[in-house]
Amino acid sequence: xxxxxxxxxxxxxxxxxxxxxxxxxxxxxxxxxxxxxxxxxxxxxxxxxxxxxxxxxxxxxxxxxxxxxxxxxxxxxxxxxxxxxxxxxxxxxxxxxxxxxxxxxxxxxxxxxxxxxxxxxxxxxxxxxxxxxx
Amino acid sequence: xxxxxxxxxxxxxxxxxxxxxxxxxxxxxxxxxxxxxxxxxxxxxxxxxxxxxxxxxxxxxxxxxxxxxxxxxxxxxxxxxxxxxxxxxxxxxxxxxxxxxxxxxxxxxxxxxxxxxxxxxxxxxxxxxxxxxxxxxxxxxxxxxxxxxxxxxxxxxxxxxxxxxxxxxxxxxxxxxxxxxxxxxxxxxxxxxxxxxxxxxxxxxxxxxxxxxxxxxxxxxxxxxxxxxxxxxxxxxxxxxxxxxxxxxxxxxxxxxxxxxxxxxxxxxxxxxxxxxxxxxxxxxxxxxxxxxxxxxxxxxxxxxxxxxxxxxxxxxxxxxxxxxxxxxxxxxxxxxxxxxxxxxxxxxxxxxxxxxxxxxxxxxxxxxxxxxxxxxxxxxxxxxxxxxxxxxxxxxxxxxxxxxxxx
Ligand code: SF4
Ligand code: SF4
Numbered sequence: 202x203x204x205x206x207x208x209x210x211x212x213x214x215x216x217x218x219x220x221x222x223x224x225x226x227x228x229x230x231x232x233x234x235x236x237x238x239x240x241x242x243x244x245x246x247x248x249x250x251x252x253x254x255x256x257x258x259x260x261x262x263x264x265x266x267x268x269x270x271x272x273x274x275x276x277x278x279x280x281x282x283x284x285x286x287x288x289x290x291x292x293x294x295x296x297x298x299x300x301x302x303x304x305x306x307x308x309x310x311x312x313x314x315x316x317x318x319x320x321x322x323x324x325x326x327x328x329x330x331x332x333x334x335x
Numbered sequence: 336x337x338x339x340x341x342x343x344x345x346x347x348x349x350x351x352x353x354x355x356x357x358x359x360x361x362x363x364x365x366x367x368x369x370x371x372x373x374x375x376x377x378x379x380x381x382x383x384x385x386x387x388x389x390x391x392x393x394x395x396x397x398x399x400x401x402x403x404x405x406x407x408x409x410x411x412x413x414x415x416x417x418x419x420x421x422x423x424x425x426x427x428x429x430x431x432x433x434x435x436x437x438x439x440x441x442x443x444x445x446x447x448x449x450x451x452x453x454x455x456x457x458x459x460x461x462x463x464x465x466x467x468x469x470x471x472x473x474x475x476x477x478x479x480x481x482x483x484x485x486x487x488x489x490x491x492x493x494x495x496x497x498x499x500x501x502x503x504x505x506x507x508x509x510x511x512x513x514x515x516x517x518x519x520x521x522x523x524x525x526x527x528x529x530x531x532x533x534x535x536x537x538x539x540x541x542x543x544x545x546x547x548x549x550x551x552x553x554x555x556x557x558x559x560x561x562x563x564x565x566x567x568x569x570x571x572x573x574x575x576x577x578x579x580x581x582x583x584x585x586x587x588x589x590x591x592x593x594x595x596x597x598x599x600x601x602x603x604x605x606x607x608x609x610x611x612x613x614x615x616x617x618x619x620x621x622x623x624x625x626x627x628x629x630x631x632x633x634x635x636x637x638x639x640x641x642x643x644x645x646x647x648x649x650x651x652x653x654x655x656x657x658x659x660x661x662x663x664x665x666x667x668x669x670x671x672x673x674x675x676x677x678x679x680x681x682x683x684x685x686x687x688x689x690x691x692x693x694x695x696x697x698x699x700x701x702x703x704x705x706x707x708x709x710x711x712x713x714x715x716x717x718x719x720x721x722x723x724x725x726x727x728x729x730x731x732x733x734x735x736x737x738x739x740x741x742x743x
Binding site for chain 2: 293307
C-alpha cells in the first residue's frame with residue numbers, strides 16, 4: 202500500500218531521525234513531499250509512505266508512541282470566490298492549468314481536479330483568494 | 336457636425352431619455368453605424384478600471400476624545416498613519432505596512448496586511464484598533480488613546496488618491512535567470528510570463544486621450560461610491576509618445592481623485608498583497624464620457640487592437656531606470672493570453688481585473704440611465720503635452736483645438 206501522510210513533530214523530537222527508523226526498522230519506502238519547521242520549532246512533514254500493510258501500521262504506531270502525530274493527507278486547495286477579484290494574475294503561476302481565465306467573459310474558474318496542490322497560487326494571489334484546507 | 340453640451344445631456348438624463356453605452360459596447364456600434372450617426376445617437380460612454388493603485392489612501396478625522404489630544408503617532412490595526420496635519424486628522428496610505436511586519440527579511444515577504452487592508456476593513460464596517468500617542472500640550476493635554484473605531488462613527492473619512500487611472504502602463508517581463516517579485520506580480524525567469532495592468536479599451540483615459548472631458552470637477556464612480564477628479568495625478572506625463580490616433584504608447588496621463596469613503600464598498604476597494612513587494616489597494620474607478628461631439632466618439636471607440644503597451648524588462652531596465660523597451664504589444668494580444676517577445680511566446684496575465692472594469696462601466700451606465708447620476712464638466716483641463724498647463728494663469732482657457740482626436 203501507499204499513502205500520503207502529514208506528520209507533526211513537537212519541538213522536543215524534531216532532531217530525531219524518524220524517517221531513517223521507518224525505512225530501516227519497518228521496511229517502508231518514504232518519499233518526502235514537503236518539509237518545514239515553524240518558528241516554535243515544530244516540524245511538519247508531508248510524506249508518501251509505501252510498504253506492506255502490517256509494516257505500515259507498525260511504523261505509525263512507532264511514530265505515535267514517540268509523540269509524532271500522523272494524519273492522512275487530505276489537503277486540498279480552495280478558491281474563495283468572494284475574495285477573488287477576477288484579476289487573472291494566478292493563471293500564469295499555476296503549473297497545472299487549474300486556474301483558467303475565460304477570454305470572452307474574462308472570468309476565472311478553478312478546476313480542483315486539475316490542481317496538483319503545489320500551493321504556488323496561495324501567496325501569488327494578491328487578494329488571498331486561494332486557501333489550503335486539510 | 337454633432338455638438339451637445341453637458342447641460343443638454345443632463346436634461347436628457349433627467350428625462351430618462353439619455354442613451355448610455357459602455358466603452359466596450361460602443362466599439363461595434365461605431366463599426367456598424369459610423370462615427371457621425373453614433374455621435375448623434377449616443378449621449379454618454381461609460382468606462383471602468385479595477386486594478387491595484389498604490390498611490391491611494393484616505394484622510395480621517397478621528398474625532399476628539401475628552402480631554403483632547405494632538406496625535407503624534409497613530410496606528411490603525413498596527414499600520415501607521417501620517418499625523419503631520421491637525422490634531423486628530425491623519426492620512427493612511429495604501430502601501431503602509433505594520434512596523435512589526437518582517438517585510439523582506441525572509442525573502443520574499445508575504446505582506447499579508449497593510450494600509451490597503453485597513454481601508455477595506457473599514458469600508459466593510461469592521462472595528463479597527465486605533466492607538467494614538469501624543470506629547471501633550473496645554474490645549475491638547477491627553478497623551479494616549481486606545482479604542483476600537485468604526486467608519487460610521489468617524490466625523491470624516493475622505494478617500495484621496497494622488498495617482499490613479501494610469502493612461503497605459505508597462506508590460507513587465509523578466510530576462511534574468513531568477514524569479515522576480517515586483518509590484519507587477521511574480522515574474523518568472525527567462526521570459527516565463529508577462530504581467531500587465533490596464534483595462535485597455537475600457538480604461539478611462541484611453542477613451543478621452545486628450546483629457547477634454549476628464550479634469551478637476553468631473554464626477555466619477557469611485558470605490559463603489561461617487562467621487563470626483565480633483566487634479567491631474569502625480570507622474571502625469573501627457574508628453575509620452577502617442578500613435579497616429581493620439582493614443583499614448585507608454586505610461587502617460589494620471590488622475591488624482593477624491594470621494595467620501597463612507598459611501599464606498601469593499602467590493603471596489605480591496606487590500607492586496609504582492610509577494611516580495613508589499614501591499615496595495617485595488618481601486619474601482621469609472622469615468623463617464625459625455626458625447627460632446629463626433630471627435631469624442633472617435634476617441635472613445637478605440638479598441639484593444641489599437642492600443643499598444645511597452646514591454647519592459649524588470650530585471651534590469653526598470654530597476655536601473657534605463658528606459659529600454661523590448662517591444663510593444665497590443666492589448667488585444669495581451670488579452671488573448673500570449674504575446675511574442677524576442678521571438679518567444681510568453682504567457683500574459685493581467686493584474687487588473689477586466690471583468691471588474693466591465694462591471695463598473697455597467698454600474699455607472701445604470702446609475703446614469705436611472706437618472707441618479709448627472710454629469711459635470713471639468714472646471715478646467717489638466718495639462719496636455721508641451722507643458723501647457725491650464726492652471727498656471729488666472730484665466731482658464733476653453734478646451735483648445737490641440738485636444739482633438741483626429742482620425743489620422
Ligand atoms: S490571482 Fe487571486 S484574485 Fe486574481 S484571479 Fe486568481 S484567484 Fe482571483
Ligand atoms: S495549488 Fe498549484 S496546481 Fe493547485 S491551483 Fe494552486 S497553483 Fe494551481
